[in-house]
Structures are given as C-alpha cells and as structure tokens.
Amino acid sequence: MNVLVSDTSIIIDLERSSLLREAFALPVQFVVPDLLYERELRDHGGPGLIDLGLRVESLEEADVQRAQHYRLANSRLALPRHVRACTGAKPELDSSHRRRSTAFAGPG
Numbered sequence: 001m002n003v004l005v006s007d008t009s010i011i012i013d014l015e016r017s018s019l020l021r022e023a024f025a026l027p028v029q030f031v032v033p034d035l036l037y038e039r040e041l042r043d044h045g046g047p048g049l050i051d052l053g054l055r056v057e058s059l060e061e062a063d064v065q066r067a068q069h070y071r072l073a074n075s076r077l078a079l080p081r082h083v084r085a086c087t088g089a090k091p092e093l094d095s096s097h098r099r100r101s102t103a104f105a106g107p108g
Contacts, residue, residue, distance in 0.1 A: 001027075001028045001029070002028070002029050002030075002031050003028050003029065003030050003031065004031050004032070004033075005030055005031065005032045005036075005054075006032075006033070006036070007036075008036065008040045008041060008044075011041075011049065020052070021052065024052040024053045024054070029053070029055055030053065030054050030055065031054070031055045031056075031057050032054060032055075032056055032057075033056075033057065033058070033059045034056050034057065034058045034059065035059065037056045
C-alpha cells in the first residue's frame with residue numbers, strides 16, 4: 001500500500017515523536033509528490049528521508065483529478081497546497097480559520 005504524504009507536518013510530527021524510523025519500517029511505501037519534495041523537503045532532510053525509503057513521484061493530471069474527486073466526495077478533506085497549486089484552487093480554512101491538511105492512504 002502507498003501512503004501519500006501531502007503535508008510535511010506529518011513527517012515533522014513523526015520525527016518529533018521519535019517514530020520516523022519506525023514509520024518507515026512499516027510494510028507500506030511513503031510517497032510525496034515531487035512539488036512537495038522540491039519546495040519543502042529537498043533542503044530540509046529530504047535525502048535522508050529518501051535513504052529511509054521515501055519515494056518521490058510526479059503528480060499526473062489523473063492524480064489531481066482523483067484528489068479533487070475525493071475532496072468532492074468528502075467535504076472534510078482539504079486539497080493539499082501542491083494540489084491547489086496545480087488546480088488554482090484557493091486554500092481552505094477550518095472553523096478556526098487555520099489551513100487544513102490531510103494525509104491520504106491510496107491504493108497501492
């Protein structure tokens with residue numbers, strides 16, 4: 001199974017709680033979109049994450065459309081920044097006016 005990491009705070013939280021190595025030892029493949037890696041991870045521990053097993057993949061048009069489909073099907077989900085950048089969508093705010101983020105476990 002692939003686990004798409006759509007927000008770097010997920011990785012930061014795993015690192016802060018000393019669970020990063022344990023998470024990468026699970027029988028799943030952690031994947032980040034190339035835009036997220038380039039903008040937020042490459043210069044901030046990205047190579048070490050790749051050494052742990054992080055995979056970087058490109059967002060294809062079909063992937064963006066699938067993310068939009070999931071978003072329409074479940075209004076509690078927010079489009080991550082890198083997907084909004086591809087679609088031109090505006091950031092979404094939760095009731096406390098903070099940006100929402102989500103992790104998506106997709107088929108793999």
